[in-house]
Amino acid sequence: MSIRLFSRRQFGLSALATGVTSAAARSARAGEKRSVQIEDCRGRRVTLGSMQRIVSIGGTITETLYALGAADRIIGVDITSTYPVSALREKRSVGYMRQLSSEGILSLKPDLVLAMNDSGPANAIDQVMESSTPIVMVDATPSLDGVRNRMLTLSRIIGEEEKGAAMVVRFDNQLRTLRAWTELHPKKARVLFVMRVVNGRPMAAGTGTAADAIIALAGATNAGADMKGYKALEREALIALKPDVILMMSQGGQAMRDALLADEAVMLTPAGQKKAIIDMEGEKLLGFGPRTAEAALELAQQIVSHTQPA
Incomplete structure (x- = not known):
């Protein structure tokens, strides 16, 4: 059969x-x-x-x-x-x-x-x-x-x-909850996903990546959207992207967070100035499995929390 x-x-x-x-x-x-x-x-x-x-x-x-x-x-x-x-x-x-x-x-x-x-x-x-x-x-x-x-x-x-x-x-019910949230918070923050830091350069996500897809689902804009795939960013390129938030996997730990905050180029971006770094468990964030709608809502809420006026 x-x-x-x-x-x-x-x-x-x-x-x-x-x-x-x-x-x-x-x-x-x-x-x-x-x-x-x-x-x-x-x-x-x-x-x-x-x-x-x-x-x-x-x-x-x-x-x-x-x-x-x-x-x-x-x-x-x-x-x-x-x-x-x-x-x-x-x-x-x-x-x-x-x-x-x-x-x-x-x-x-x-x-x-x-x-x-x-x-x-x-x-x-x-x-x-x-x-x-x-x-x-x-x-x-x-x-x-x-x-x-x-x-x-x-x-x-x-x-x-x-x-x-x-x-x-x-x-689909979780997606409806997500859409209701994003409609109530229409401002699109610029989010840059950094996979890892390689030789002092952040490896950031462009289009065609799961990171690009989850950022869009959370109602934000991928700051690296002009790139394709993953790319190690030079200092000037990183500053020009002007991310409001930097997103990373929690697997990177405190060491990766510290490396980003020690990067002079990062500190010249809106995200660096506010120390707006979000970390989430990698498989939940990028796996596009059963928890994807939940992950996107969590990300959307954290973006608002990191970008709203003090």
């Missing part, structure tokens, strides 16, 4: 609400030894079996599987799987999602590997694809439709379609 999972198109919820369960759902829940074919985001046809020993590569996938009640099926995760915190503590680690080893993944003897489409390196992913272990590549687009589609795609794979539909409804 063949079932197509559309990764780049929003699924309709009406069919899910009817209670019609796919063959994939039935076999996944029952652990039947039958084959079901799906099509992943790369257009590959993948044959799935029992799906009781899953390796999850990508914090967004892990978080979604936990929310769908499938934690007991996960045997391995990558180190971006920081939420829930029990994932890295209880499951075997396969390393960082962009520095994978096929041997490390396959040694866990999974019956399914679920991986974000930007996982790598390519040769490691290719080696898993060439093995007898099915691997499904999951669309990594940092967008609202991407969040919804990942919820529905993963819920269909593991046979929890009703839970997936409920997650989407909850997500």
Whole structure:
């Protein structure tokens, strides 16, 4: 039997609400030894079996599987799987999602590997694809439709379609709360996301990044919007961006905050003068998973708090 999972198109919820369960759902829940074919985001046809020993590569996938009640099926995760915190503590680690080893993944003897489409390196992913272990590549687009589609795609794979539909409804309700907040606070602050400091130069986010997408969702303007991807900023370029707020991941810790505040160029920006630096947990901020609407609202509220007159 063949079932197509559309990764780049929003699924309709009406069919899910009817209670019609796919063959994939039935076999996944029952652990039947039958084959079901799906099509992943790369257009590959993948044959799935029992799906009781899953390796999850990508914090967004892990978080979604936990929310769908499938934690007991996960045997391995990558180190971006920081939420829930029990994932890295209880499951075997396969390393960082962009520095994978096929041997490390396959040694866990999974019956399914679920991986974000930007996982790598390519040769490691290719080696898993060439093995007898099915691997499904999951669309990594940092967008609202991407969040919804990942919820529905993963819920269909593991046979929890009703839970997936409920997650989407909850997500859309959170988005309505976010939009109400941003409408009440229409001023668009200029926010610069700094991934890290490299040789004394801030590595900042431009367009085409998850940081750019979450800043827009929070109702702000990406100060680095004229750049593409990530770029290490020279002193003059940083000053010219005039960010009102600098955003960073909390994983950078106090050391990164101190490095930014010690940067003379940063201190010549509105953000530096106000010491307006926001830090948030990286996977929540950039993962575009179930907590994205919550993260965007938290960011929007912190931006207002850091930019309102004293």
